[in-house]
Amino acid sequence: MRAQARLPLGFAAAYDGPVFGGIARVLAGNVLEGDSAVAGLPAFVYRPGRGSGPWPAIVLFPGVTRRGRSHPALRAIGRGLAAAGRLAIIVEPQGLPLGELTPTAREQARAAVEAVVSRPDVSGGRTALVGISGGATLALLCAADRSLRNRVSLVLALAPLNDVSEAIRYITTNVRRSGDMVMPFAPGDFFRLVIARSVISCLEPGDDRTALRSHLLALEDYGLEPLSGLRTWPRGGLGDPARAAVALLSNEEPGRFDGLFAALPDALRAGVEALSPLAVADEITAPVELVVARADKYIPLADATSFADACPTARLTILESLTHVVPTVSPTAVRDLARLDYVLVRLLAAS
Numbered sequence: 001m002r003a004q005a006r007l008p009l010g011f012a013a014a015y016d017g018p019v020f021g022g023i024a025r026v027l028a029g030n031v032l033e034g035d036s037a038v039a040g041l042p043a044f045v046y047r048p049g050r051g052s053g054p055w056p057a058i059v060l061f062p063g064v065t066r067r068g069r070s071h072p073a074l075r076a077i078g079r080g081l082a083a084a085g086r087l088a089i090i091v092e093p094q095g096l097p098l099g100e101l102t103p104t105a106r107e108q109a110r111a112a113v114e115a116v117v118s119r120p121d122v123s124g125g126r127t128a129l130v131g132i133s134g135g136a137t138l139a140l141l142c143a144a145d146r147s148l149r150n151r152v153s154l155v156l157a158l159a160p161l162n163d164v165s166e167a168i169r170y171i172t173t174n175v176r177r178s179g180d181m182v183m184p185f186a187p188g189d190f191f192r193l194v195i196a197r198s199v200i201s202c203l204e205p206g207d208d209r210t211a212l213r214s215h216l217l218a219l220e221d222y223g224l225e226p227l228s229g230l231r232t233w234p235r236g237g238l239g240d241p242a243r244a245a246v247a248l249l250s251n252e253e254p255g256r257f258d259g260l261f262a263a264l265p266d267a268l269r270a271g272v273e274a275l276s277p278l279a280v281a282d283e284i285t286a287p288v289e290l291v292v293a294r295a296d297k298y299i300p301l302a303d304a305t306s307f308a309d310a311c312p313t314a315r316l317t318i319l320e321s322l323t324h325v326v327p328t329v330s331p332t333a334v335r336d337l338a339r340l341d342y343v344l345v346r347l348l349a350a351s
Contacts, residue, residue, distance in 0.1 A: 031082040036089075039111040044069055044090040046082035047121070054123035055087040056153075056351045059116050061109060061135030062090065063159075063325060064194055066221070068097035074132070084348055089116055093138060098217060099194035100201040101134050101164070103271050109138040110145050117151045128154045128351035132325050134194070136160030140277035140307075143284045152286040154350035156343065159292055159325045161299055162278040162307040164198070165261060171195045172227065173254040176300055182254060183300075191298035193219060193226035196249050200242075202271040208242035241265045278303075281310035287350060288314040289343050293322035317343055 032047040048055055058081050062068050069075075069092040081088035091112040093105035117125050129152055131139030136157035143152045161167055170176040171192040176185045197216045203209040212233075219226050231250040235243050245268060248260045261269070273279060288311055292304040301318070308316040317339050320332035327333065 031079050033079070033082075038089060038091050039108065039115040041094070041108055041112055042069060042092050043112075044075065044078060046078040046088040046090075048082050048085050048087070053087065053121040055085065055121060056124070057087045057089065057116055057119075057122040057127040058347070058351055059113055059127050059129050059139075060088060060090045061129070061131040061138050062092060062096060063131075063133030063135050064096060064099045064101075066097055068092045077130075086348070086351055087121060091116075093135075095201060096134055096138075099134075099190075099197045099221070101137060101161070101194070101198040101275055102201045103274055104201075106138060106141050106275060110142050110148065113142050113148055113151070117148075126151050126153045128152070128156070128347060130156045130158075130347070131160065132158045134161065137162070137275065137277060140284065140288070141275070141280070143286050143288070144277065144280035146283075149283075149285050154287045154289065154347055155284070156289045156291065156347050159296060159299065159322075160277060160290070160304075160307075162276060162281075162303050164195070164272055164276045166303070167191075167195050167299070168199065168248065168261070168272070169254075169257050170300070172249060172251050173257055174252075175254045176302070178302060183302075185300050187298045189224055189226055190222050193221065193223075196227060196230065198275070199245055199249060199268075199272060202268055203241055203245060204267070206239070208238050212242060212246070241268055244268070278307050278310060281307050281314070282312065284311055284313055286313060287346070289317065289346060290314050291317045291319065291322075291340070291343060293324060294318050294320050296322075296324050298324055315346075 030049040034045045036043045036045045062071060062074050065071050069090045074090060078088040078090050093108040095102055095105050116122060116127050129139040129142060137160045139155050140157050140160055142148055143155045166176055170185045171187055174184060174186045175182045200209060200212045200216060215229060227249055230246050233246055235246060244264050251257060251260050290304055290308055304316060308314045319336040321328050321330040321336045
């Protein structure tokens with residue numbers, strides 16, 4: 001009940017309009033916002049306007065967007081959480097704004113959470129985690145980390161990718177596995193580009209990775225056919241690891257996928273597989289609030305249901321009016337807002 005009572009203040013502060021924002025400032029004080037660094041990563045820190053701490057903490061990881069931690073919607077969430085009495089910290093792991101989900105980003109996210117729970121202004125040595133899209137994938141991976149399991153109070157994961165290897169299958173072949181069957185699924189071209197950038201970024205540093213990564217980063221984020229350049233890439237000058245990665249990303253035949261994935265060098269395949277929360281779902285002990293769209297243009301609903309089945313602490317909330325992470329106006333919007341209210345109340349209460 002206390003969490004529900006605080007939520008309207010959070011919404012008012014997030015909106016920050018002349019009326020509701022002013023009411024929030026009167027009741028909750030002026031949220032203190034600062035540009036900072038956490039574990040060497042760029043961050044924004046939002047402190048409650050009243051009291052001197054320590055406060056319950058919530059770490060937020062942004063999704064794949066060029067604006068990264070500076071996205072206005074994400075900053076509004078940070079402001080709203082602080083008005084609701086939480087220390088909110090938005091952390092931006094390397095490569096995430098560019099659409100690169102990598103083992104380096106995973107390790108940086110883990111280090112950031114470790115740094116936050118050690119802060120003197122954080123109560124109880126614990127924090128909740130909130131992630132959006134690619135940031136939600138990192139949040140789930142942090143919650144499964146052995147060194148952090150007892151330091152995470154709850155994870156709110158909005159539209160995460162839970163199975164990276166399966167995503168590579170459907171961004172290249174337009175089919176996904178469902179048990180012993182294959183089902184059609186054609187994601188948007190932007191998601192194809194994100195997965196391709198992530199796979200190439202998992203290569204060992206060197207000339208091959210530099211050239212391929214530069215090519216993918218030079219493409220328009222929402223351009224058409226982002227994998228076409230890899231299909232015509234001259235492979236003669238590439239080393240074995242890069243050649244195997246390009247062969248995998250260039251393939252369009254479902255029957256060849258398993259063999260090409262198995263042919264990846266062990267280090268590259270392990271790096272890709274280490275980015276899948278599904279592989280460690282049963283190791284997460286904190287409550288998980290998994291919020292996804294019924295019809296996501298990038299990730300099939302089966303990705304979320306598979307994770308929810310494998311994670312004993314997961315609660316799956318499916319929103320009809322959500323398009324990946326963006327709400328839309330629809331007849332189901334009011335009902336979805338009520339469902340989201342329950343999720344946010346549980347976040348505030350658990351934190």
